[in-house]
Amino acid sequence: MAVYVQKKPTSIFEKVNDETWRRKFLRNVLIPWIFIAPLLIIHILVVAVPAVQGIYMSLTDWTGIGMNVNFIGLDNYHRLFFEDETFAKALGNNIAWMAFFLTVPFILALFCATQLAQVKRGGMIYRSILFIPYVLASVVTTTIWKNLLNPRQGIGAALDNLLGLEDVFGVAFLGRRESALMSIAFIDNWHFWGFLMILFLAAMQSIPPVLYDAAKIDGANRWDEFRHVTLPGIRPVMLFMYMMVAIWSFLAFDYIFLLTQGGPAGASEVIATQLYKNAFFRFQAGYGAAQGVVISIFAGFIILIFVTLRRRGWDI
């Protein structure tokens, strides 16, 4: 039997030191980590662990139910890039989506923000109203626009009526292969661009007015001011949003799923809607997981581009 010997502090100083060390450890290490732990653990369990599982799952042929899991290496990826033509189509749609969102909302938001920055009276009212679409739920926005784009009762039909035309604007924009994807992008943009505009406006308002005065003294016209004062001033926000929008373009789901489910005949299918169907309707969980990994790789690649540019001295 071991004899428990308590080493008595030889001097009062040692005791005090011992105490303060423990208290310090408690106060500076243990308690802070106890504060951090709950959120960290939740995040690891919900995001990190399933993300790693997702990588493993993408290397199997698992259907999503049952115990029959076979490791098939990179077969899912091979199938994605070399066999599945619908995936190529979906990827192309994602890129078209990105091309739309990197231009249309940015031009609209930039233009509107420059106008709004010059208005003093009523600026707040415009700002609030233009922001409203952004706070609406996707289910609501899509319902509104589904009705508005109805070929017989929507805006198109009204426009045809007004101009005495027939079936020029009053067509099923969402139901036709050539217009479905861009119509969805238009609707999503109706919801989104106000947000971008607010970001640009905030950045413009934080540009020191002295710079504009200096430009005026140098004889700059409004275009010069815009090019040499406004644009450089909002550049960090713009480039950051370029990155975010490029990433979001590969994640797009809600609006497409709600408006067309990827149809007609896959015309508006993107990777995310395909993934959703593969994983949850078609019993191809492994294949769906591989698509998730591919989306993440694309997103990571975009981040990498921006990080590299930043390293090269761009100020982003």
Added chain:
Amino acid sequence: MTAIGKVSLRDTVLQRGRSKERSRLLVFNHTVLLLLTAFAVIPLLVLAFNSVKTNLEIGQNPLGPPVNVVAENFPNAWERGNFAVTMGNSVIYVVATIAAELVLGGLAAYALARKRPPGSDLLMLYFLVASTIPLWMYIVPLFVQINALKRLGVDARILLIIVYVAGNAPLTIFLLRSYMIDLPTELEDAARVDGANEFQVLTRIVLPLTKPGFLTVGLVVGLGVWNEFLLALTFIHDPNQFPVTTSFYKFVDRFDRDWSLTSAGAIIIIFPVMVLFLALQRQFIEGLAEGGIKT
């Protein structure tokens, strides 16, 4: 005297010239802004119009203002869309997520901003990297886990709330931490000198002073959860646990042709958001802008 008078005269002349040009520019500004405002508002106006028309009237007049205002659409939609239940569910999702997020996020952010225990840099790096992982990377395995837990009898609503809390964790930590770092430490030190313990320092000093940060996170997270569609669609299958979004999705599917009913339902969903937005415009706009930039 005369010199000053001359200068000021020249100034006013200059100003008059400038103000003429200015007003012409302002006309252009307002024209553009009014057009864009119309683009934002008209779809919502049509929705509001249709929510108080009968279907018969929508057939003849699908876009214009209503001739006869009927209010029955709202109780009808409320009843048939099971809104009494689903609105309650959404309120639960929103309130529980915000509460958990603010308590857990506040604790973590405080520890990271003030105590910086060993390993906090690594932790921030973890959250930074993890915040870039798209949902699509982990939704399939997460679905499997959640189904397994549901089979064990865990309430799906609790699981969804946990998923929401986790998804918003990086944003919450970044925002709250930056708010707390900006706070001068002298106040906290003074409280400690007066004998306050760590918990008291947090609740009496730090929390009241970082209220705007908590309000921002609360609004961003709350709006996100109220409008959230994909996760609710994936993880909640019992209609009595649906939030308004997925329940409205099924509702629109079922009453596809009944525009007056679906329009009224849409108004019901956006009503609480609009009221809150109009009451807290500045916080909403600045909060969402901040949340968008910092994540």
